[in-house]
Amino acid sequence: MFVKVFGYTLEDVPTGKDWLIRAYPDEGARKSALEIWLQDIRQMGEYQVRPRTFNVFCKDGSSKKILFRPMTIKGGMQFIVYEDITERERAEAALRESEERYRTLFENSLDAIVVMEPPDWNCSSANRAALDMFRIEGLQQLVSRPLWDLSPPTQPDGRESSAVAEEIVKQVLEEGGRLFEWTHRRDDGDLFPATVLLTRMEQDGEVFLQATVRDVSDYLRGEEERRLLEAQIQQTQKLESLGVLAGGVAHDFNNILMAVMGYAELAMEMVSPQSAARSSLREIITAARRAAELCRQMLAYSGQASFSLEPTDLKELVEEMAHLLKTSISKKAILNLNIERGLPPVMADPTQIRQIVMNLIINASDAIGDRSGVIHVAVGASRCDERYLKRTELHETLMPGLYVHIEVSDTGCGMDAQTRSRIFEPFFSTKFTGRGLGLAAVLGIVRAHKGAVKVYSEPGKGTRFRVLLPSIDGSEAGEASSAVEHGRMGWMGEGTVLLVDDEESLRALGARMFERLGYSVLTAADAREALDIYRERGTEIDFVFLDLTMPHMDGAEAFAELRRLNPDVRVMIASGYSEEDVAARFAGKGLAGVLQKPFTLERLEEILRGLAPSKVV
Structure with missing residues (x-):
């Protein structure tokens, strides 16, 4: 056995000292080992000596780990039993390394890993990613419950x-x-899609399950956005192709109509007033004019119609068209108007905008049909960011900013997704033959005006069309009138305003007024958003313009929170109540100013003069 373990024969080591020298070539190590052995042997008679392990060099130069057990048998004979534990130690080290590697992977995995044990397959352990994914604060909230409890x-x-x-x-x-x-369901109730790899594991004869869970919400969201983008690109390409086709047909058809109408009118001049042919010629001319109107709609769809652009007040235009169309819509439809005042003008062709309004209202009337229903027409303004504009029907690159919108909604039959995808195609119609260019013309007119169209519809829940047209400022509306107004004011402010109002149209209008007076504007839809903005950008903000009445947190509460963030913050309050009442409510609290709604640009300028540095221009 000695030879098998160490490789030495009795001839190789005639004395124990020779073997010791070979097993421990280093004199210091040999001396240390010998002292320990001799000490153990001396103590064997007094009490049991624990086993010791030593690294020993074998004949072939390899090193082995040996376990030495000093022993005493009956009769007082003492000797040492040795055991080669090299492989066992190596296996145990490999096992420890493997367990450590698994623990590292387990803890550092980006996926949630949950271990479940029989018989009920409740969770016994989980990594940090699992607690974060399921929004659980501690492991104790997860153990002793099966994973599908979180579903x-x-x-x-x-x-x-x-x-x-x-x-x-x-x-x-x-x-x-x-x-x-x-x-799965997070601990706060939110649902999320996941892929789960459930694996049967076994250790020391015990079976357990390991679930590796991956949250695929972001992946699916990305896939959906990619699918929508591909659909938008395909739709844009289709509409562009149809536009080119419609424009080409309209141009050629107009040339033919010109000949038909011209010769028919010449023939009218040549025949006698009493001629029976005159009525036939008159019908030819009427039909040609109708065909010419059809061509104009095709040109509008293709974006090639000739427009006469001028500053246009959509409020007056829509009110006029709604009044005229009341007699043309279904007798069972009620036409309601909701038109805001003080809207900025748009640069548009009034005739073409009338065409949009007429087509949308007639389309809404057709959707209601013989049933009772309501057509709601609204005109307002809103600030549109790049993300919102990209999700409109045209999918074209538009400049973010203030847009005036015309919105026509109905309580009619609504549309499914397949119908919605085709409503702007020329000659597509769910109505009787002869319709189909109305919405196509709307899209073309809006495209020519650098605007956008948004459609919301569900079967049985009606339809809402929103047409967005970019607003223009005073300089675009007319240099002369702008110069007069600018000269009258003669004052421009400087700085940044945080404007807070829960009404979208009022935020848009207020922002334009502040910008007109020279200020940069940050906007917030409610007080909580305003506080977040002020925490991040408070050093840039010269004063805050707060609406007094808002949901969740009103202006008074927001004012108090702002003062906690910055005791020197300057805040103006806008309210429908009188300035005196509001000022009395905030007496002694350091309010910078009060403005009663509705207010004019001149009144706003008057209040602002005392708040911030200004420049006269």
Whole structure:
């Protein structure tokens, strides 16, 4: 056995000292080992000496780890039993390294990893990613409950989550593993889609399950955005192709109509007033004019119609068209108007905008049909960012900013997604033959005006069309009138205003007024958003313009919170109440000013003069 372990024969080591020298070539190590052995031997008679391990060099030069056990047998004989534990130590070290590697992977994994144990397959451990994914503060909230407890009662396909999970566990125990899709529920109630790899594991004869969960919300969201982008590109290309086709047909057809109408009118001049042919010629001319109107709609769709652009007040235009169309819509439809005042003008062709309004209202009337319903027409203003404009029907690159919108909604039959995808195609119609260019013309006119169209519709829930047209400032509306107004004011402010109002149209209008007076404007839809903005950019903001009445947190509460953030903050309050009442409510609290709604630009200028540095221009 000695020869098998160390490789030395008795001839190689005739004395113990020779073997010791070879096993420990280093004199210091040899001396240390010898002292320990001799000490253990001396103490064996007094009490049991614990085993010791030593690294020993063998004949072939290799090193082995040996376990030495000093022993005493009956009769007082003392000797040492040795055991080669090299491989066992190596295996244990490899096991420790493997366990450490697994623990590192377990803890550092970006996926949630949950271990479940029999018989109920409750969770026994989980990594940090699992706690974050399920929004659980501590492991104790997860253990002793199965993973499918963190799921809605039913999956999207209608099956009970617990029953499906039971089937999956049974299959994994038999087959070893399964990858599947699952809808989980976070501890705060939010649902999220996930892929789950459930694996059967075994250690020391014990079976357990390991679930690796990956939240695929971002992936699916990205796929949906990519799909929408591809659909938008395809729709844009289709509309452009149809526009080119419609424009080409309209141009050629106009040339033919010119000949038909011209010769028909010449023939009218040549025949006698009493001629029976005159009525036929008159019908030819009428039909040609109708065809010419059809061509104009085709040209409008293709964006090639000739427009006469001028500053246009949409309020007056829509009120006029709605009044004229009341007699043309369904007798069972009620036409309601909601038109804001003080809207900025748009640069548009009034005739073409009338065409938009007429087509949208007639389309709404057709959607209501013979049933009772309501057509709602609204005109307002809103600030549109790049993200919102990209999701409109044209999908073209438009400049973010203030847009005036015409919105026509109805309580009619609504549309499914397939119908919605085709409503702007020329000659597509769900109505009787002869319709189909109305909405196509609307799209063309809006495109020519650098605007956008947004459509909301569901079957049985009606339809809403929103046409967005870019507003213009005073300089675009007319240099002369701008110069007069600018000269009258003669004052421009400087700095940044944080404008807070829950009404979208009022935020847009207020922002334009402040910008007209020389200020940069930040806007917030409510007090909470305003506080977040002020925390981030308070050093840039010269004063805050607060609406007094807002949901969640009113102007008074917001004012108090702003003062906590910055005791020197300057705040103006706008309210429908009288300035005196509001000022009395905030007496002694350091309010910078009060403005009663509705207010004029001149009144706003008057208040601002005392708040910030200004320049006369």
